[in-house]
Every structure is written in C-alpha cells, then in structure tokens.
Amino acid sequence: MSRGRWSLRLLTGCLALSLGSGYVASAAPAPSGQPATARPAGAAEPFCYSEPSNPQADVSDLRAAFNASNWMRTLQAMYQRRWPSGEKLAIAQAKDKYWDQFVNKRSFEGFAESMMVAIHEETHMWDLDPSRTKWDVSIAAWINGSQQATQVPVHGGFPRKEILPLIKDRLTASMDNTYLRDATQGTYRLQGVLAEQNAGLTGLPAVTVVHEYIKGVGASNARDIAATNLRYLLLYLRVAKTKHPEYWARIKAEPKLRELVLTQFLRTAYWLEKSAPYTGVVGGPDADKITATNYAPENIAILEEFTGRTVRKDAQKHCTAD
Template sequence: MSRIRVLSMVTVLLALAPMAGTAAATPAPRPAAPYCYEEPSNPTADVSDLKARFTGSNWLPTLQAMYERRWPSGRGLAVAQANDQYFDQFVQKNSFEAMAESMMVAIHEETHMWDLDGSRTSWNQYTSAWITAARQDLKIPLHDGFPRREILPLIKDRLSDSMDGIYLRDQTQGGYHLQGVTAELNAGLMGLPAVTVVQEYIKGIGASNARDIAATNLRYLLLYLRVAKSNHAAYWAQIKNEPKLREFVLTEFLRTAYWLEKSAPFKGKLGSPDADRITATNYAPENLAILQEFTGRQVRTDTQKNCTT
C-alpha cells in the first residue's frame, strides 16, 4: 500500500473518531414531566332517592349506585367484590346513614379481599392493588423483606401509638414484611375516600380515624424504606431496582396527599388532630429524601402536595 493511501485512510479514521479528550455524544435523559394524582369524585351528587328507598336488604345495589354517582372507584370495587361472602358482614344495614358510615371498614376490608386474592398476590413475593376503577396495579414485586417492627426505633412520638400497638408491637402483626405495610396503606387509601364522599351522612364515630389510618400507614412505608436502606443493603438494592414498586410507592404517596386534602374540611368526623401531625412528620426532610431516592422523583410541598415537581 502506498504511503499516500495510508495517510488518506488515517485522515478518514481521524475524521470519524471523537476528538481527543471528548466523549461520544450521549443524549441527556429527559426529565420526567410533572405528575399529579387525581381521580373522579362528585361528593355533592344527589343520593336522596337512594336514601329514601333504602331498606337494608338492598344495601349492595344501593351502595353501588351511591358510589356510581359520587366515587366511581368505590362502585368498581363494590361490583368486583359483589360475590364475596364476607362483604355484608362489614356493612351496617339498619339505616342509610349507618351504611354510609360503615363504608370505611367495608371498603377497607374489601380492598384487602381484592388485593390479596391468591390469583393476584403471592404473600411476601408480589402484591396487587386496587387504586381506581380504571387502574389496578398487578403483581408488584416485593422480594420478601424484613419484619415491619424494625421501624419502631424511628418513631419518636406517640402520635400513632394506638396503631403502632396493633401493627408494629403485636407479636404476629409486627412480624409482617413489606406486604403488610403496602396492603394496609392501600386499604386505608380506599377506606378514606369511601367516607369522605358521603361525609354528610356520618353521625357517629365509625369513620373517626379514617385520616389517621392513611397518614400512619404512609408513615410506616417511608420508615420501612429508610430501615431497608440503612440496615438491609441487599434488600434495598433489590426493591430499588423494581420500576413497578417504585411507581406504586410514588402513587401511594401522592394519593395519600390527595385524599387527606379532600377530607380536610371534615377532619372533625373523619380523623383526629394527630392525622395532620403525622402528615407533617411524613414531610420531614429525611422522609422526603428517602422517597426521592427510591422513586427518583421530587414531590411538591406547597398547596399541590398530590403532584411531583
């Protein structure tokens, strides 16, 4: 090969190669667009005709029609679970008001029944979650985990003490892993809107801790993630590498903010003052930091807490 031809080839190769000291151009990842959690509800829709026709024996079609007008996600769940033999055991049937008030427990428990059905969930391995009538997250990987009682040292107050006694200090319940944490939070986030949209019919104390349940179980999830990172590095790496779980955690955080805001005008009947105090701790810097690290998203802390930045 002639010297001229060699020089020509070298010139071409140099022209095609990146310049010395520079890297090949790689497009920067686009920042994710802001996302706000919302869902349809119409808490002022007229249900007076349903109240007038209520007999107790027609509780199921009545609550389905009630939620069809006021909260479609509740209607969807009530239709999906219509054949559950235990459904009516959670419903008070002596009056329309009693039925409405019992919906916190009934919808909470039926959410468990749907989420934890063996066709959708394998205990400690993967879970499913009814979120809205249009969205159900299926088979979210969990990779087992560790007993949730391990978060107790991070709770420095007594704001959630009554629930801590049930879910964390109890010998059996305290041994539940991430499955228990996510299941209780998701059920709480169905029980809260279930009574928020019918709050004018609530006359007693049957729904008086609905806001506390949501706020407390979000607290448990955030603390669980913190303990996972600090004490269980291998497990932390596993779950942080699961996009479906990361998306689910973000959704549940924003969803909690959404329904706590929607229910705030009725906090006297739907929760104790501790619900707002627990919520304030959920927005402490260390909790927002673990949420951001796990999900890769920042959330707003202004009047639109149901949104990312």
C-alpha cells in the same frame, strides 16, 4: 402469617394504577367526574394524582329507599354518583361472601359510616386474592376504578416492627400497638406494609364522599389511618436502606414497586386534602400532625431517592415537581 390465615384475620379486625403496563397518574388533575389520563412511566414531565369524585351529587332518593335488602344496589348507585372507583370495586367484589360482616344495614347513616371498614376490607379481599398475590413475592393493589397494580415484586423483606425505633412520638400509638408491637402483626414484611397502606387509603374516600351522612365515630380515624400507613411505608424504606442494604438495592431496582410507592404517596396527599374540610367526621387533629412528620426532610429524601422523582411540598402535594 400464611396466605390462608390472612383472610381469616381480616374478618376479626379492621384491617389503580396499572403498574403492569408501567403507567402513573395524569399530568394534571382530572376534573371531577372525568377519568384520569395516564402517561408513560419513562416520561419526565411533572404529574399529579387525581380521580373522579362528586361529593355533592344528590343521593337523597337512595337514602329514602334504603333497606336491609337493597344495600348492595344502594352502595353501587351511591358511589356511581359520588365516587366511581367505589362502585367499580363493589361490582368487582359483589360476590364476596364476607361483605355482610362489614356493612351496617340498620340505617342509611350507619351504612355510610360503615363504608370505611367495608371498603377497607374489600380492598384487602381484592388485593390478597391468591390469583393476584403471591405471598411475600409479588402483590396487587386496587388503586382506583381504572387503575390497579398487579404483579408488583416485593422480595420478602424484614419484619415491619423494625421501624419502631424511628417513631419518637405517640401520634400513632394505637396503630403502632396493633401493627408493629403485636407478636404476629409485627412480623409482617413489606407485603403487610403495602397491603395495609392501600386498604386504609381506599377507606378514606369511601367515607369522605358521604361525610354528611356520618353521625357516629366509626369513621372518625379514616384520615389518621391513611397518614399513619404512609408513615410506616416511608420508615420502612429508611430502615431498608440503613439496616438491610442488599434488600434496599433489590427493591430499588424494581420499576413497578418504585411507581407504586410514588403513586401511593401522591394519592395519600390527594385524599388527605380532599377530606381535610371534614376533620372531626372522617379524621382527628392528629392526622395533620402525622402528615407533617411524613414531610420531614429525612422522609421526603428517602421517598425521592427510592422513586427517582421530586415531590411538591406546597399546596399541590399530590403532584411531582419533575
């Protein structure tokens, strides 16, 4: 799909790391409410992904005052207290004319539930802005409020539908049908894999931090989406190595891309852990099953070979081991 047609597709479906300066997440998790620190990419010490959040912050006043005309002020204030990255993304995208199509303004509960889709789609809008992304050449990714990836080379790639033979279960069947088997979506290359992975991952904290206000099912697959898109990324790397060795060598030689992949892996682990207590509201039981497959030896091996880093498989999955 062309750049121009991608934005149109976003409106009809649900679709933070400054890699430009070569930085990754902090050597230790930052306390809630504190900004994460950065370390040079060349440093060898272990590090962990973290970002500020405070799901217990009181927003009862915002709920009481919520109405259809103050939803953007409410959104920014809500995330200022609970997830500052969400506030900063909302500020960055405040003038986007498509917000209205993603936000439920009928009640505060509906509003909170709609944030999975709204933040997901506005992440797409930021990432895929033509000023930041050159289709199938280089990409951008909003990671968190203080870290965004820019000008990350992707060098085209191969259709993402080529990963289908590696999926042996039905845990991700509904998403497989949409993103891999669809006649158009299945042809998207590495740019499509990374764009969907980033937007899905940003949608997860958007609802995790307001979980107690979600009364419907509109955010009930947020954890599943994050786990599935990480699956797609890992499988894409495996197919690249085995079926497209020249392409594999080319992307493996890109430091920004290697760091983005590592950060997204650790970031997924971080938010899956943070959201785990709210399974049933922001995810189903299959999310943890998908995650278990992502930690299969062959998937961890390709991640570690591509990034050159060893990741932890214990309770600190959002950290590297070296």
